[in-house]
Amino acid sequence: MEHDTLTLAAPDRGRALGIALLGSAAFGVAAGLGHGALATLHGAWASPALFLGGAALATPPLYLFCARSGARLSAEELLDHVTAVLGTTGTALLGLAAPVAFFSATLRSPAALPMLVCASLAIGAVAVHALARRTLSHSFLNLALWVAFALALGGRLVAAIVPHLPLH
Amino acid sequence: MTVEAFPTFPSVPPAAAAPDVSRVAPETPAPKPTGAIARLELLLRDPSAFLDALDAARGSHDALASLLRTLVAAVVVGGGIFGAVVGAHRGGRQVVFTAVKLPLVLLMTLVVCVPAFVALARAARLSLGARSIVALALGSCARFALVLLGLAPFVWLIEGWTVGYHRVILAVVAVCVAAGVAAGRLLFSGLSRMAGGVRVGVAFVALFALVGAQASWILRPFVVRPRTQHVPFVRALEGDLFEAVSSSARSSMGWYTRDLEAIERRSVAVPCPEGSTCD
Numbered sequence: 001m002e003h004d005t006l007t008l009a010a011p012d013r014g015r016a017l018g019i020a021l022l023g024s025a026a027f028g029v030a031a032g033l034g035h036g037a038l039a040t041l042h043g044a045w046a047s048p049a050l051f052l053g054g055a056a057l058a059t060p061p062l063y064l065f066c067a068r069s070g071a072r073l074s075a076e077e078l079l080d081h082v083t084a085v086l087g088t089t090g091t092a093l094l095g096l097a098a099p100v101a102f103f104s105a106t107l108r109s110p111a112a113l114p115m116l117v118c119a120s121l122a123i124g125a126v127a128v129h130a131l132a133r134r135t136l137s138h139s140f141l142n143l144a145l146w147v148a149f150a151l152a153l154g155g156r157l158v159a160a161i162v163p164h165l166p167l168h
Numbered sequence: 169m170t171v172e173a174f175p176t177f178p179s180v181p182p183a184a185a186a187p188d189v190s191r192v193a194p195e196t197p198a199p200k201p202t203g204a205i206a207r208l209e210l211l212l213r214d215p216s217a218f219l220d221a222l223d224a225a226r227g228s229h230d231a232l233a234s235l236l237r238t239l240v241a242a243v244v245v246g247g248g249i250f251g252a253v254v255g256a257h258r259g260g261r262q263v264v265f266t267a268v269k270l271p272l273v274l275l276m277t278l279v280v281c282v283p284a285f286v287a288l289a290r291a292a293r294l295s296l297g298a299r300s301i302v303a304l305a306l307g308s309c310a311r312f313a314l315v316l317l318g319l320a321p322f323v324w325l326i327e328g329w330t331v332g333y334h335r336v337i338l339a340v341v342a343v344c345v346a347a348g349v350a351a352g353r354l355l356f357s358g359l360s361r362m363a364g365g366v367r368v369g370v371a372f373v374a375l376f377a378l379v380g381a382q383a384s385w386i387l388r389p390f391v392v393r394p395r396t397q398h399v400p401f402v403r404a405l406e407g408d409l410f411e412a413v414s415s416s417a418r419s420s421m422g423w424y425t426r427d428l429e430a431i432e433r434r435s436v437a438v439p440c441p442e443g444s445t446c447d
Binding site for chain 1: 245286287290375386
């Protein structure tokens, strides 16, 4: 099975992970900015926990799905794909921090928290889709199954994290 | 009568009789617009040609700076005049307030959205630099302001018919939606020139619309009832635009939602006079 192989050197992997961590932390800090210092601090851990934690939880099943579908993708190559997608997502989150901070500081409505959760899930869904297309594009059934699984995992993570946030 | 009796015209050489237009006037490229008005006309009438001009200006720092100045001026003037017309519903200080606030909404939206635009373009690996993204977003804002300027007489007409506060709000929102569609088309067509640009364009337009809506909400009021005595420059932060627009739409159709708690508070504060049913 042919794949667009992607081999990142170790510093590149570190850089991509650094951007992912920085971007998701900035996104979380921005989301908490309008709700006090405590919310800002909680945002700084909750957002990386959601994005990086979600990636960590969804990667082992992705490897199994790849193996099941007959993809000749080594664990290292798979890790490279995950890291690259995380880096791209981190860049997007870093850029989105400015609008999120603006909304956090100015939106005083019951819709604020659902909007933030929906935005986070939407960004996560785009990342999941991008990763699935890189690794499982040869098997639609496995792609659909893993995407559904990863999205459910994301929803479960949100449900676990949100009650600990002093946003509401 | 013989044929020789009629006067004859001198024969005309064939080449002179039917000049080859393509040889006489060879095709020359259309002159590039240089004046500010010509650039803005291009922005309004031919987005594709404007984008070409933007590409051409990218190479020269002076040309790009001049184009950006023109676009900022269009935002300030177009938005300001439309704001003045909106503020004229109440008149007085509100005309000045709204003339200042409307360009502010556009420029604030731009400032908030540009970092996200640059990051999204980088994430999607679009071959578009930060400077080009700023120019494209500013061009869209300028197009928005120019369409507002063009539709300002429509709002003024609606205000003159005294159709009511809620309908004036709906007219302003409708004009803003029309201007938003025009601005979105420019942004979208600029991005769709690149591979993968369509999806990024959708994200840009959605983000710009959301941030713009919120920026306009925090800088409200824009439309104020003519009988209002005191008008603040901005109001306290509460609620959101979408809730307010849906409430205005219901009210314009005569469906009012009663705030039962407020009515209860009022009835406690101001007791019913004797002999009155307080209905």
